[in-house]
Amino acid sequence: MSVMVARSIPTDALPAVPRRAWLARQDPLAVLFGALVLNVPVVLSLDPVTAGVVLAASLVALPFSAVSGRRLLLFTLALVLGGLVAVWGTALVAPDSGPVLLNFIGLTVTPGSLYSGALVGLRSLAVAVPAVVLLGSVDATRLADALAVRLRLPERFVLGALGALRLGGLLTEEWRVLAGARRARGIGGGGSFSLVFALLVQAIRRGTRLAVTMDAKGFGAPGRSWARPVRTGAADVALLLGCVLVAGLAVAAALAAGTWSLVW
Amino acid sequence: MSAVRVDSLPDAAGSRPADASPAAGPRGAASDAVEAGGAAAKGVTSGGASIRLAGFGVTPAGREQPVLAGLDVSVEPGEIVLLAGPSGAGKSTLLQALAGLLQPDEEPAAEDAAAHGVRLLGELSISGPAGRVPGTGLVQQDPETQVVLSRIGDDVAFGAENLGVEPEQIWLRVRAALASVGLGDFPLNHPTAALSGGQKQRLAIAGLLAMRPGLWLLDEPTANLDPDGARELRSVVLRTAREAGATVVLVEHRLDLWVDPEDGTPGVDRLLVLGTRDDGRDEQQGGGPAGVIADGVPARLLGDDEVVASLTAAGVWVPGVRPRLADRPFAPGSTGAPLLTALGLGASRQALPRRRAARRRVTPAVTGVDRTRTEGEAVCLLGRNGAGKTALALTLAGLARAAAGRVRAEELLRAGARWDEPERFSARELVTRIGMVFQDPEHQFVTRSVREELAFSPRRAGVEADVVQARVSGLLQRLHLEQVADANPYTLSGGQQRRLSVGTALAAQPRLLVLDEPTFGQDAITWADLVTLLREQVRAGTAIVAVTHDEAFAQALDARRVLVQDGRAQEVAA
Numbered sequence: 001m002s003v004m005v006a007r008s009i010p011t012d013a014l015p016a017v018p019r020r021a022w023l024a025r026q027d028p029l030a031v032l033f034g035a036l037v038l039n040v041p042v043v044l045s046l047d048p049v050t051a052g053v054v055l056a057a058s059l060v061a062l063p064f065s066a067v068s069g070r071r072l073l074l075f076t077l078a079l080v081l082g083g084l085v086a087v088w089g090t091a092l093v094a095p096d097s098g099p100v101l102l103n104f105i106g107l108t109v110t111p112g113s114l115y116s117g118a119l120v121g122l123r124s125l126a127v128a129v130p131a132v133v134l135l136g137s138v139d140a141t142r143l144a145d146a147l148a149v150r151l152r153l154p155e156r157f158v159l160g161a162l163g164a165l166r167l168g169g170l171l172t173e174e175w176r177v178l179a180g181a182r183r184a185r186g187i188g189g190g191g192s193f194s195l196v197f198a199l200l201v202q203a204i205r206r207g208t209r210l211a212v213t214m215d216a217k218g219f220g221a222p223g224r225s226w227a228r229p230v231r232t233g234a235a236d237v238a239l240l241l242g243c244v245l246v247a248g249l250a251v252a253a254a255l256a257a258g259t260w261s262l263v264w
Numbered sequence: 265m266s267a268v269r270v271d272s273l274p275d276a277a278g279s280r281p282a283d284a285s286p287a288a289g290p291r292g293a294a295s296d297a298v299e300a301g302g303a304a305a306k307g308v309t310s311g312g313a314s315i316r317l318a319g320f321g322v323t324p325a326g327r328e329q330p331v332l333a334g335l336d337v338s339v340e341p342g343e344i345v346l347l348a349g350p351s352g353a354g355k356s357t358l359l360q361a362l363a364g365l366l367q368p369d370e371e372p373a374a375e376d377a378a379a380h381g382v383r384l385l386g387e388l389s390i391s392g393p394a395g396r397v398p399g400t401g402l403v404q405q406d407p408e409t410q411v412v413l414s415r416i417g418d419d420v421a422f423g424a425e426n427l428g429v430e431p432e433q434i435w436l437r438v439r440a441a442l443a444s445v446g447l448g449d450f451p452l453n454h455p456t457a458a459l460s461g462g463q464k465q466r467l468a469i470a471g472l473l474a475m476r477p478g479l480w481l482l483d484e485p486t487a488n489l490d491p492d493g494a495r496e497l498r499s500v501v502l503r504t505a506r507e508a509g510a511t512v513v514l515v516e517h518r519l520d521l522w523v524d525p526e527d528g529t530p531g532v533d534r535l536l537v538l539g540t541r542d543d544g545r546d547e548q549q550g551g552g553p554a555g556v557i558a559d560g561v562p563a564r565l566l567g568d569d570e571v572v573a574s575l576t577a578a579g580v581w582v583p584g585v586r587p588r589l590a591d592r593p594f595a596p597g598s599t600g601a602p603l604l605t606a607l608g609l610g611a612s613r614q615a616l617p618r619r620r621a622a623r624r625r626v627t628p629a630v631t632g633v634d635r636t637r638t639e640g641e642a643v644c645l646l647g648r649n650g651a652g653k654t655a656l657a658l659t660l661a662g663l664a665r666a667a668a669g670r671v672r673a674e675e676l677l678r679a680g681a682r683w684d685e686p687e688r689f690s691a692r693e694l695v696t697r698i699g700m701v702f703q704d705p706e707h708q709f710v711t712r713s714v715r716e717e718l719a720f721s722p723r724r725a726g727v728e729a730d731v732v733q734a735r736v737s738g739l740l741q742r743l744h745l746e747q748v749a750d751a752n753p754y755t756l757s758g759g760q761q762r763r764l765s766v767g768t769a770l771a772a773q774p775r776l777l778v779l780d781e782p783t784f785g786q787d788a789i790t791w792a793d794l795v796t797l798l799r800e801q802v803r804a805g806t807a808i809v810a811v812t813h814d815e816a817f818a819q820a821l822d823a824r825r826v827l828v829q830d831g832r833a834q835e836v837a838a
Contacts, residue, residue, distance in 0.1 A: 183694065
């Protein structure tokens with residue numbers, strides 16, 4: 001039996017995204033695979049040129065992403081802080097070359113080790129930023145549709161995860177209520193183990209009720225139809241090709257500059 | 265001997281497993297009708313299912329006694345049936361059975377009675393008009409778990425998708441359904457998270473409409489809604505079900521809402537009351553189901569004094585009949601001694617920073633509350649859902665930080681605590697001074713037995729062991745929980761859980777008791793128990809602040825009424 005998938009959808013049923021967010025309107029799978037392709041050269045090689053090209057390309061793509069500048073800034077802020085720790089750690093332990101800049105209980109920092117550190121930091125940014133820019137544009141519901149329809153992943157699994165995702169957002173609220181409820185019973189302090197356990201119990205009970213709701217809505221019966229189109233168009237192919245191109249460019253530039261170095 | 269039969273499987277569903285539950289729905293009925301947009305906008309024409317129960321009963325997994333037995337009932341297509349009765353009569357179980365959610369084990373483990381799965385006795389059959397499997401739709405209490413997806417259009421479409429309805433048809437149905445339940449003004453991508461509880465329940469009804477089931481099953485759909493939200497949902501259900509010709513089985517405690525709607529529309533067609541043997545308070549030991557104790561047209565049943573008497577005795581809320589309270593007349597034990605003062609208080613639903621200066625950026629839900637609460641005084645906070653009543657109650661109870669101004673515990677309440685603000689009390693100091701009972705009792709359970717639960721707070725507060733013992737046995741008796749003293753709190757019925765959660769607060773003997781919607785979802789018997797218990801407290805000098813929509817509750821406690829509205833709290837006349 002062929003799967004019934006919508007050919008069109010009312011425009012007001014589409015996720016609300018900024019007009020500029022071209023990426024958010026593409027096939028979620030194309031975006032997902034594009035992000036994976038961009039990661040390949042960065043993972044393969046530890047060098048500034050590869051990472052630099054990929055990072056620059058993803059920053060160019062940022063205006064077409066649904067991720068707001070503020071969110072990316074917040075995210076990268078955390079990332080840069082984390083990156084700095086990586087830079088510092090690598091700078092301490094990497095092989096020394098050049099004059100010693102700092103000596104700290106036997107661990108030394110030299111221009112060579114500092115360079116290695118900066119490289120690791122740049123690389124982690126080059127892995128993370130494309131992922132944020134691209135995947136941040138993907139709507140979870142549409143991705144679930146695409147995974148089930150295109151990749152034939154089990155719909156019980158995919159849509160179940162989607163439902164659970166929504167409940168997950170309620171957990172912070174639930175945490176506050178539970179903390180208050182327990183204070184009222186004479187249990188002080190916030191993040192105790194038993195509070196986590198209580199939260200888990202509530203989450204499971206909620207999840208069970210959601211499962212009943214989904215069952216009652218006929219979920220899991222064979223022959224489901226799909227009300228949202230799952231479509232791959234020329235733009236999606238272009239997007240994917242673009243990502244392949246950037247990845248290839250990054251490798252070529254690194255080879256030309258002589259910096260390409262496989263990690264293993 | 266057990267048989268769940270679904271009559272006349274259509275060809276389209278032939279590939280389905282033979283034990284397909286009615287909930288799995290009507291592929292045939294759903295997808296073959298291709299109608300013009302006009303017909304879709306008018307609503308649904310699926311027709312209603314009929315139900316036949318013959319000697320039907322259910323024994324839950326691991327139990328020896330059935331919670332439902334010997335039921336002989338039939339329901340005609342298009343009938344709207346209100347199923348009432350005390351907790352423990354098996355209403356929810358019947359609904360689950362009708363929804364096809366109770367699937368017996370293939371091969372029952374006959375040897376070990378304690379380990380068996382759910383058992384269905386007798387016969388249950390549901391059949392649709394014109395030989396079609398009608399399908400069922402279910403709406404439950406908790407609005408939060410009735411929603412599956414994050415945009416309203418997708419959520420309404422979800423059920424229809426599962427039934428394999430043509431995608432183009434789905435969107436016509438979605439729009440028509442949303443318009444029918446009064447959510448048509450929102451774009452289809454409106455986030456479900458932005459809906460109120462009442463709107464979420466109406467969204468669930470829209471999901472039903474889009475599935476076009478012949479049988480609607482509604483399990484206390486208004487239990488978590490404020491009176492306005494409940495009335496709106498009631499009207500939507502009655503109107504859309506009649507338009508669709510659907511058969512409806514509805515569980516509710518409050519008959520007045522459904523039997524005689526004040527908007528003049530006809531109420532439910534039929535009242536079916538299940539009873540329990542004994543007084544129905546204890547479904548764990550003895551008691552047990554007594555089957556149908558009343559069945560008929562509501563107006564006729566409610567005109568019969570004998571029937572009304574038996575309904576009242578079964579804990580059903582009969583319109584115009586208030587539960588009898590043992591201790592009338594009632595006089596509050598107000599002494600006028602101040603306990604708690606709010607000074608320019610503001611309350612917010614958001615989490616607030618510890619530093620006061622940093623709280624200024626928050627816009628409080630309620631501001632400018634100046635009031636003193638005194639001993640032996642009851643106050644009810646009234647107002648719509650979302651008005652900030654709960655936020656205000658939590659702030660008064662020292663469980664949330666004040667968004668503006670402050671709460672001052674007066675000397676009598678402070679009783680030697682280090683600070684005079686409840687929000688700065690330690691948890692141990694708080695528990696003997698202010699008790700807070702949350703809307704969902706399960707949030708507050710921290711032990712594995714009812715007895716332990718009652719002993720917990722006084723023990724935390726350092727009360728001597730034999731005193732704790734005495735208090736616990738006293739409370740068990742007064743709360744009618746002696747028989748379930750060793751049961752896990754999570755396994756109690758809703759009414760029992762509510763009494764227990766009030767009991768856990770009382771065990772530490774606080775001077776001020778703050779309650780959030782204490783009477784939600786209570787049948788008339790548990791309601792009367794609760795009110796009697798709270799009256800004893802008020803007479804003994806405990807002050808009560810209750811967030812409530814329940815006018816009868818406010819009257820019974822002779823409470824002052826504070827209306828929370830548009831960010832203000834104002835005292836209003838009764």
